[in-house]
Amino acid sequence: MDPVISVRGLVKTFGSTRALDGLDLEVAPGEVHGFLGPNGSGKTTTIRVLLGLLRADAGEVRLLGGHPWHDAVELHRRLAYVPGDVSLWPKLTGGEIIDLFARIRGDVDERRRDELIQRFELDPTKRARTYSKGNRQKVALVAGLASSAELLVLDEPTSGLDPLMEAIFQDCIRELRDEGRTVLLSSHILAEVEALCERVSIIRAGRTVESGSLDSLRELTRTSVTATTERPVEGLGALPGVHDLEVRAQLDGDTEVRFQVDTAQLGPAIEVLSRAGIRTLLSQPPTLEELFLRHYGDQLEPDELVDDAG
Amino acid sequence: MTSLVGTGALVRLVVRRDRVRLLAWVAAIVALVAVTAASTKGLYPTQRDLDLAAAAVRDNPAALAFNGPDQALDTIGGQIAYQVGAFGLVVVGLMSLLLVGRLTRTEEDSGRLELVRSMPVGRDAPLAAALVVVGGAQLLTAAGASASLVALDQEVHGSVVFGLGFLGVGWVWMGLTALTAQVAENPRVATGVAGGALGVAYVVRAAGDMSGGGLSWLSPIGWAQKARPFAGETWWPLVLLLAVAAALVAAAVVVAERRDFGAGLVPPRPGPARAAPGLRSPLALAVRLHRTAIAWWALATALLGLVYGSLAESIEDFIGDNEAIADILASLEGVSLVDSYLSTSLLITALLAVGPALQVAGRMRAEEADLRVEPLLATQLSRPRWMGAHVALALGGAALALALGGLGLGVGHAAVGGGTGQVAELTVGALVYLPAVLLLAGLPVLLFGVAPRGTVGGWLGLAVAFVIAMFGELLELPQLVMDVSPMQHVPPVPASGVRVPPLAVLAALAATTIAAGFVAFRRRDLRPG
Numbered sequence: 122m123d124p125v126i127s128v129r130g131l132v133k134t135f136g137s138t139r140a141l142d143g144l145d146l147e148v149a150p151g152e153v154h155g156f157l158g159p160n161g162s163g164k165t166t167t168i169r170v171l172l173g174l175l176r177a178d179a180g181e182v183r184l185l186g187g188h189p190w191h192d193a194v195e196l197h198r199r200l201a202y203v204p205g206d207v208s209l210w211p212k213l214t215g216g217e218i219i220d221l222f223a224r225i226r227g228d229v230d231e232r233r234r235d236e237l238i239q240r241f242e243l244d245p246t247k248r249a250r251t252y253s254k255g256n257r258q259k260v261a262l263v264a265g266l267a268s269s270a271e272l273l274v275l276d277e278p279t280s281g282l283d284p285l286m287e288a289i290f291q292d293c294i295r296e297l298r299d300e301g302r303t304v305l306l307s308s309h310i311l312a313e314v315e316a317l318c319e320r321v322s323i324i325r326a327g328r329t330v331e332s333g334s335l336d337s338l339r340e341l342t343r344t345s346v347t348a349t350t351e352r353p354v355e356g357l358g359a360l361p362g363v364h365d366l367e368v369r370a371q372l373d374g375d376t377e378v379r380f381q382v383d384t385a386q387l388g389p390a391i392e393v394l395s396r397a398g399i400r401t402l403l404s405q406p407p408t409l410e411e412l413f414l415r416h417y418g419d420q421l422e423p424d425e426l427v428d429d430a431g
Numbered sequence: 432m433t434s435l436v437g438t439g440a441l442v443r444l445v446v447r448r449d450r451v452r453l454l455a456w457v458a459a460i461v462a463l464v465a466v467t468a469a470s471t472k473g474l475y476p477t478q479r480d481l482d483l484a485a486a487a488v489r490d491n492p493a494a495l496a497f498n499g500p501d502q503a504l505d506t507i508g509g510q511i512a513y514q515v516g517a518f519g520l521v522v523v524g525l526m527s528l529l530l531v532g533r534l535t536r537t538e539e540d541s542g543r544l545e546l547v548r549s550m551p552v553g554r555d556a557p558l559a560a561a562l563v564v565v566g567g568a569q570l571l572t573a574a575g576a577s578a579s580l581v582a583l584d585q586e587v588h589g590s591v592v593f594g595l596g597f598l599g600v601g602w603v604w605m606g607l608t609a610l611t612a613q614v615a616e617n618p619r620v621a622t623g624v625a626g627g628a629l630g631v632a633y634v635v636r637a638a639g640d641m642s643g644g645g646l647s648w649l650s651p652i653g654w655a656q657k658a659r660p661f662a663g664e665t666w667w668p669l670v671l672l673l674a675v676a677a678a679l680v681a682a683a684v685v686v687a688e689r690r691d692f693g694a695g696l697v698p699p700r701p702g703p704a705r706a707a708p709g710l711r712s713p714l715a716l717a718v719r720l721h722r723t724a725i726a727w728w729a730l731a732t733a734l735l736g737l738v739y740g741s742l743a744e745s746i747e748d749f750i751g752d753n754e755a756i757a758d759i760l761a762s763l764e765g766v767s768l769v770d771s772y773l774s775t776s777l778l779i780t781a782l783l784a785v786g787p788a789l790q791v792a793g794r795m796r797a798e799e800a801d802l803r804v805e806p807l808l809a810t811q812l813s814r815p816r817w818m819g820a821h822v823a824l825a826l827g828g829a830a831l832a833l834a835l836g837g838l839g840l841g842v843g844h845a846a847v848g849g850g851t852g853q854v855a856e857l858t859v860g861a862l863v864y865l866p867a868v869l870l871l872a873g874l875p876v877l878l879f880g881v882a883p884r885g886t887v888g889g890w891l892g893l894a895v896a897f898v899i900a901m902f903g904e905l906l907e908l909p910q911l912v913m914d915v916s917p918m919q920h921v922p923p924v925p926a927s928g929v930r931v932p933p934l935a936v937l938a939a940l941a942a943t944t945i946a947a948g949f950v951a952f953r954r955r956d957l958r959p960g
Binding site for chain 2: 169172173174175176193194195197198200201202203204206207208209210212213214216217218219220221222224225226227244245246247248250251261264274
């Protein structure tokens with residue numbers, strides 16, 4: 122099937138600032154795709170280009186088989202957008218704003234609207250100017266989730282929501298996924314992305330630095346292992362891909378080892394351990410946070426360079 | 432007095448942040464007084480001119496209602512006080528209420544004050560700082576007004592009383608807005624209530640001045656005029672103003688001490704949980720957003736027309752053989768004074784009618800700057816349809832204000848004996864200005880498309896047209912400069928007949944300008960503020 126979103130080499134400059142610098146992004150139909158990046162890395166700019174609000178300077182962008190700038194109106198019939206920075210008309214109530222969006226979309230589903238208002242515990246009779254940040258966000262969420270659009274573009278949609286509402290949001294997204302709809306989820310909340318997304322794209326300074334399924338990304342980083350063995354472990358330090366090895370003899374004669382290992386090298390490392398007689402074994406796959414920090418933290422890079430050289 | 436800790440720092444912050452705005456208010460009001468005083472001296476060079484002017488006003492209730500009571504109108508000082516009049520006092524009140532509202536409830540509503548209050552700053556310090564700054568600015572305004580009168584050879588005593596009248600009214604509305612800002616939770620309501628009180632004060636004294644004065648004692652604006660600058664000054668009405676101002680400030684402090692941060696005394700009422708059936712299109716949304724502003728502009732234009740119209744028949748007495756004024760009005764040969772007065776009135780009405788279009792265009796830009804347009808354009812709503820809704824309201828609002836202005840002029844003139852035919856004739860006459868008004872209204876539309884952050888530049892276009900219309904001939908501007916203003920190309924009905932070619936050219940230019948704005952907006956990026 123053709124991808125729902127296909128971006129190749131996208132460039133967007135504002136004056137002398139190069140906000141997007143050859144960004145790639147591909148989202149397949151029916152998937153919930155996580156879109157990650159630090160503040161100012163170009164997530165919102167990318168979304169604005171996808172929505173036809175900004176014009177791409179270079180690169181190829183296809184959205185639902187169309188051109189986001191030229192076919193904006195046609196494409197927008199098929200998508201719903203939830204911004205992260207929600208600004209509402211102060212004199213209108215939340216209920217009025219939700220209805221207005223549904224009617225302009227031509228996509229009114231009263232039952233679903235009421236259900237969502239109830240699930241998110243939103244008071245639709247309050248004027249927008251009296252809503253808190255979280256409640257403004259709920260108005261935008263209800264307006265977006267109430268639509269029957271095949272693609273949802275969500276730009277940090279849960280900023281300001283409490284954990285209870287966060288859980289309800291995740292339920293809603295799973296329901297959408299089960300209906301076969303596609304979601305592009307830009308988020309800072311890594312637990313949320315880990316819970317919802319099969320595939321993620323990580324961008325930095327306007328470029329995609331990593332893209333793929335969470336499983337394949339995990340293989341690119343290290344697993345941390347803690348084990349106790351009957352006998353001293355031999356030859357672990359000599360294995361390729363093992364880092365930060367700590368060995369401690371325990372009072373009862375057992376040996377405790379802790380180390381990090383490149384996930385691709387996990388098998389050989391376990392073999393070495395089992396030769397020493399494993400009593401306990403704790404193996405932790407890398408969290409998304411570690412994946413994320415690997416591409417963010419400049420301070421990690423020298424370490425990586427040494428590893429590459431070795 | 433720990434509740435005032437930090438006031439000094441906040442005063443410096445406010446002055447730093449709003450120095451241009453503060454200076455602009457002070458300078459504008461001082462200039463209003465100085466220019467009026469200078470031009471009054473120029474217009475009535477002899478005692479006979481003054482006597483004629485005084486006689487004309489005395490018998491004209493509309494003139495008294497508009498400006499103020501009949502006090503020593505046959506002296507230059509009295510004329511100056513009358514010409515600046517209640518209008519000047521209303522502007523002073525506006526200055527106070529807009530500035531105080533901005534510095535108190537708007538700050539609180541925006542959340543900025545929360546940050547400030549989290550620091551070692553006393554509970555009353557923000558309010559105190561606002562009062563120090565606005566009170567100081569009013570003091571500067573009053574001193575500037577008095578000084579400019581003295582500089583124009585007016586008596587010191589009268590000049591000081593005149594300035595103190597400004598100060599008193601300024602402080603009363605400062606205190607009143609400080610109070611409404613504590614009571615109302617919404618900044619618009621806070622300034623709206625104070626503005627409503629200003630309107631009532633103006634109308635009450637208008638009724639009083641027309642009917643002999645008693646009623647004017649119910650209005651603080653009336654008190655400033657009852658201090659009789661240049662007409663046998665009385666000081667005690669000024670004391671009354673200061674006492675009321677002090678009482679209002681005290682009341683504001685009492686309420687401020689008792690209420691919660693962010694709350695008012697009046698809790699907000701819930702609104703509808705569902706949108707009315709009509710709220711279903713970008714046009715319906717635009718109507719909802721702009722209707723109040725357009726209604727106010729339309730009302731103001733209609734009232735202005737009504738007042739101008741009601742003065743039309745007395746214009747000959749008013750001017751008498753004053754050649755200076757006759758020259759300004761009758762720039763056309765063989766035209767009656769009344770007709771050229773009505774032409775000038777229509778021109779001013781037309782200039783005012785551009786206002787709603789500029790305000791709507793400014794709000795259209797704010798919709799983009801404040802990120803409210805993005806979710807709308809992320810639906811199937813096209814850019815031209817979204818922009819079209821706002822532009823329709825801008826142009827429609829201008830046309831409505833223009834038509835009502837003409838209607839008001841006609842009704843006003845008919846009421847004082849101009850004949851019922853005037854109603855239709857002047858309404859249609861106003862519409863002759865429509866192409867020129869739409870061209871000036873089209874300027875911010877074009878700017879919005881081409882350079883959205885410059886949308887506010889539309890006001891500059893109106894200001895240029897205004898200066899050319901009002902002062903072009905006095906300043907003897909070259910024809911080339913005069914021709915810049917579209918208003919100058921409109922045949923001045925009813926003094927002259929309607930000529931179609933210039934109107935057709937103006938209409939074509941307006942259409943092109945507006946269309947270019949649409950095309951440019953379609954091609955550009957959205958630019959948040």
